[in-house]
Amino acid sequence: MAAMSPSKRRLQRELMSLVREPPPGVFVDGDEVGQNLTQWIVHMEGAKGTLYEGEQFQLQFKFSSKYPFDSPEVTFIGGNIPVHPHVYSNGHICLSILTDDWSPALSVQSVCLSIVSMLSSCKEKKRPPDNSFYVKTCNKNPKKTKWSYHDDSV
């Protein structure tokens, strides 16, 4: 434990608290993540009373060695990508805290909460207007995209 890098140490702490007291609708398999701390799969379910009620999603978190000073790379993966105006069909998410507004005081838990809340406030299930163009042209890493954040309502 003593030889762990600061980023690994923090990830270990985050994992422990997320397994112990997960936010509602969020589940993480501690044993699975414990194998490789730099890449997590977080299971998420749509909140009750929202358009996504009853749906299951998987979020992939990738952490660089500069975490938490550098934001994690967060994408939806798996068979069910939520249909949402800020989620592209390749799983990329347009969310300011994942790039410009990242802060080292944020955590996997707070990112999950932001995403659950982003999904919950959605009024109409639809893809972003530039979805097909973006998915064809974007980099695999969503952090390489020059996002412009313009819609605070959803």
Next chain:
Amino acid sequence: MSTAEEQPGPSKPSGSATDEKERDDRTFECNICLDTAKDAVVSMCGHLFCWPCLHKWLETRPTRQVCPVCKAAISKDKVIPLYGRGATKQEDPRNNVPPRPAGQRTEPETSTGFPGFGFGDGGFHMSFGIGAFPFGFFTSTFNFGETRPSPAPRGTPQFEEEQFLSKVFLWVALLFICWLVLA
């Protein structure tokens, strides 16, 4: 304090001792590394960090230095180090981190009234003003040396004001001279 069940102390223990200790530890966790803050500093907005952690964050975005927790403006000069009683260990965690900013000490203000105006108790303390008076009087009245700004044009409100002020000062000066002569 006669009842035996009342525990003296800041808070009543609600859970087991380990729970309490854990909560105490979490209260003093650095908001960045989530460990107990080492070389602790606190921002003006009240958020606690290890100095090495906060310094690294400030270096990460030098042009936009904001508090990681509340996004208030933050800078190296505006953080306060916390010195606990037990923290006597003097080891610098990383050599490339500059030393933690020092605490700023302001001397407490003494509350002994007006120290400059000792009219009642210790005699009259305005002698230096009187000594310098004649020279100031000559230079300002006879206008040696540099030229003064030209007076305001006649008829403007500023002209009226200047006239009035100069009359007031003339009378004050005359009264002062009379008082000096008579006293």
